[in-house]
Amino acid sequence: MGRLRRDFYRRSTLTVARELLGKRLVSVMGGQRLSGLIVEVEAYIGEGDAACHAARGRTPRNEAMYGPPGHAYVYFIYGMHHCLNVVTEEEGFPAAVLIRALEPLEGLEIMRRHRSGKPDRELTNGPAKLCQAMAIDRGFNGVDLCAGGVLFIEEGRIVAQEEIGASPRIGIKASEVARSVAWRFYLQGNDFVSR
DNA sequence: TATACGATCACCT
């Protein structure tokens, strides 16, 4: 039901980021659905954004960001973690939304196994944690979320504008401007928002 | 070929 179409992603990254809150991220493993409500995201917008992986131009690693909207950009970092992004805007313009946290909905048993018995609150309350819980790794880099495969996003619940909080992005070590813009969005009061 | 470091996490005090 209600899978997001490519037109949803082919818009301003800040708009897509805000509207992804309350949507449902789904992966299908061996016929089993793993899913969660998106409760926290961050926007990374173009080569002019010092914190964006595309800030120093096109490389093999960030290739997916330059591709068509509605695809996954998955990268490996700190020697052990994966993070999931959704590519936005027109093909050729490098931008994406980092999925930072989910409220787990389906496949809790499997997620607990992937997260070695961590309490439910800590299953998906961080960008690398949710990838571990849903078994998302670099094999998912470049996957088309609109093609109806193993990874996609569905309609979730209605979110009121007043529910949405904004803040600077977490963990980036870039220029002052990059660190000060409020391009992180989250559902205020949700138990699964990180930190 | 060599080196420095990162859109994090878990565990420590």
Add this chain to the structure above:
DNA sequence: GGTGATCGTATAC
């Protein structure tokens, strides 16, 4: 509050 883990990637030599 702080720090170690651990390695792919970009950049320099």
